[in-house]
Amino acid sequence: MHSSLRDLLITPAEMAAMDLAAARSGIDSFLLMRSAGLAVAAAALRRFPQAQRYAVLCGPGNNGGDGYVAASALVESGANVAVFAFGDPAALSGDAARARQLWNGTIDPLASFLPQPADAIVDALFGAGLSRDLPEPVVETIDRINGRDLPIIAVDLPTGVDGRTGQICGAAFAASHTVTFMAKKPGHLLLPGRSLCGALDVFDIGIPARIVLAGGKGLRVNTPALWSDHAARLDASSHKFRRGHLVVFSGGPQATGAARLSAAAGLAAGAGLVTVASPTSALDINAGHLTAVMLKAIDDPPGLERWLEDSRLGAFVLGPGFGVGERARAFALALCDRALVLDADGITSFQQHRSQLFARLAAAPGRAVMTPHEGEFARLFPEIARDENRSKIEKAQSAAQISHATIVYKGADTVIASPDGKVAVNANAPPSLATAGSGDVLAGIIGAHLAQGMPAFEAAAAGVWRHGTAGAKAGPGLTAETLVASIPPLG
Numbered sequence: 001m002h003s004s005l006r007d008l009l010i011t012p013a014e015m016a017a018m019d020l021a022a023a024r025s026g027i028d029s030f031l032l033m034r035s036a037g038l039a040v041a042a043a044a045l046r047r048f049p050q051a052q053r054y055a056v057l058c059g060p061g062n063n064g065g066d067g068y069v070a071a072s073a074l075v076e077s078g079a080n081v082a083v084f085a086f087g088d089p090a091a092l093s094g095d096a097a098r099a100r101q102l103w104n105g106t107i108d109p110l111a112s113f114l115p116q117p118a119d120a121i122v123d124a125l126f127g128a129g130l131s132r133d134l135p136e137p138v139v140e141t142i143d144r145i146n147g148r149d150l151p152i153i154a155v156d157l158p159t160g161v162d163g164r165t166g167q168i169c170g171a172a173f174a175a176s177h178t179v180t181f182m183a184k185k186p187g188h189l190l191l192p193g194r195s196l197c198g199a200l201d202v203f204d205i206g207i208p209a210r211i212v213l214a215g216g217k218g219l220r221v222n223t224p225a226l227w228s229d230h231a232a233r234l235d236a237s238s239h240k241f242r243r244g245h246l247v248v249f250s251g252g253p254q255a256t257g258a259a260r261l262s263a264a265a266g267l268a269a270g271a272g273l274v275t276v277a278s279p280t281s282a283l284d285i286n287a288g289h290l291t292a293v294m295l296k297a298i299d300d301p302p303g304l305e306r307w308l309e310d311s312r313l314g315a316f317v318l319g320p321g322f323g324v325g326e327r328a329r330a331f332a333l334a335l336c337d338r339a340l341v342l343d344a345d346g347i348t349s350f351q352q353h354r355s356q357l358f359a360r361l362a363a364a365p366g367r368a369v370m371t372p373h374e375g376e377f378a379r380l381f382p383e384i385a386r387d388e389n390r391s392k393i394e395k396a397q398s399a400a401q402i403s404h405a406t407i408v409y410k411g412a413d414t415v416i417a418s419p420d421g422k423v424a425v426n427a428n429a430p431p432s433l434a435t436a437g438s439g440d441v442l443a444g445i446i447g448a449h450l451a452q453g454m455p456a457f458e459a460a461a462a463g464v465w466r467h468g469t470a471g472a473k474a475g476p477g478l479t480a481e482t483l484v485a486s487i488p489p490l491g
């Protein structure tokens with residue numbers, strides 16, 4: 001595959017437009033379908049050679065067309081194949097009708113399909129064209145097959161998964177393996193879709209890379225290719241100030257741990273200096289737990305303003321354990337024109353004051369990153385959160401636009417979006433990352449990147465990726481502390 005396609009995500013609508021563009025440039029669309037079907041047959045034979053029967057379930061569109069090509073290729077290779085169709089196969093049109101003519105065997109109605117113990121199932125019912133909830137007979141078939149522990153190879157997407165949103169349209173196959181074409185779709189990465197795809201293969205069916213790249217809107221999988229050019233080039237001779245000075249704000253005496261976790265993560269992630277800015281009332285308890293991290297008493301907004309005159313302060317993390325309320329708002333508003341990670345309580349504090357925050361971020365653009373999980377996202381962006389028609393990607397994009405901040409919409413499928421339209425979906429986070437303090441660590445890593453001068457989107461995307469890698473390295477029993485100790489090098 002063309003290397004620049006590897007991290008690209010294309011929506012089903014973009015894919016359909018590319019299909020047209022390919023046809024306009026003289027490429028025979030049936031040959032694309034043929035390549036797709038052959039790739040599916042090859043995957044079925046390679047992955048499930050022990051199957052005594054390949055049951056190919058074909059739908060009413062081009063996804064079904066791929067299925068007929070795969071069925072014919074499987075028979076040619078000597079396999080035992082049975083085809084079951086949803087809808088009237090005689091009503092197929094275009095390339096799918098041509099593909100059906102390749103198939104010389106019988107076609108039974110989908111409703112008559114009885115799974116047998118040694119079946120491997122090829123799911124070619126619906127793919128990128130799925131636009132509404134599945135019809136009842138298809139839902140019944142899926143219910144009959146899921147849970148039977150049979151291998152299922154999904155063509156393009158597991159039937160029932162919306163390729164744009166990853167949402168389930170009534171029901172969906174839980175595939176063991178999915179074969180998709182040219183590039184991943186958002187539904188392969190966004191939950192719950194991702195958990196239904198099984199192993200994912202992306203197969204190049206021959207649409208020229210120039211058409212795919214021109215047709216994509218810049219959605220990306222989060223990988224180092226996105227941000228490694230911006231990663232600070234650290235070497236042993238870097239002066240500690242050149243490696244950036246990160247400030248993390250602590251809560252009161254009862255709530256200091258979260259800030260210290262962020263600070264430790266910031267240091268481990270490469271900030272040259274880290275200071276915990278603490279209310280005087282919590283200085284002693286913070287001092288008792290800090291060694292390499294410095295400590296500074298900051299009690300109120302005037303105290304903060306005076307300290308900000310020190311130009312060596314590079315970036316700020318505000319929110320973990322800080323407390324919700326007026327003081328958090330005043331601190332955040334004073335930092336909007338700086339490199340700021342606004343997390344946790346820092347976000348919740350603006351639930352009733354959203355426009356004040358967004359106006360300040362718009363008027364004094366700095367490098368602001370907000371890191372809401374689902375609940376915090378709904379507090380800050382209630383209208384966007386409620387809109388069930390939008391994907392998580394589209395929600396993060398809208399939130400970044402209206403807030404003028406880079407948004408890290410957290411979850412097992414974290415989406416990073418910038419106000420100027422850059423978007424990435426993260427896919428390297430293990431489930432064990434959902435643990436207490438994990439978000440504080442993420443905020444600290446992003447803060448360290450900002451302190452080293454990375455632009456906000458790249459700082460955030462690199463932070464999410466390193467956090468995921470650290471989670472994988474720390475293993476299933478991870479704690480926030482072992483997570484900090486597992487943060488990998490940036491370069």
Ligand SMILES: NC(=O)C1=CN([C@@H]2O[C@H](COP(=O)(O)OP(=O)(O)OC[C@H]3O[C@@H](n4cnc5c(N)ncnc54)[C@H](O)[C@@H]3O)[C@@H](O)[C@H]2O)[C@@H](O)CC1
Nearest residue numbers: 019033036061062063126127128129130131132133134156
């Ligand atoms: N775009 C491309 O470049 C290529 C696409 N190919 C295949 O073509 C597929 C897309 O084909 P189609 O656009 O024909 O779409 P599908 O085959 O996914 O769906 C068929 C049609 O069913 C209808 N439909 C949608 N939701 C429905 C529902 N809930 N109940 C009943 N009917 C519903 C729609 O009219 C849709 O067009 C891809 O997933 C892929 O498998 C391949 O043949 C290779 C080339």
Ligand SMILES: [K+]
Nearest residue numbers: 123126155159
């Ligand atoms: K499918």
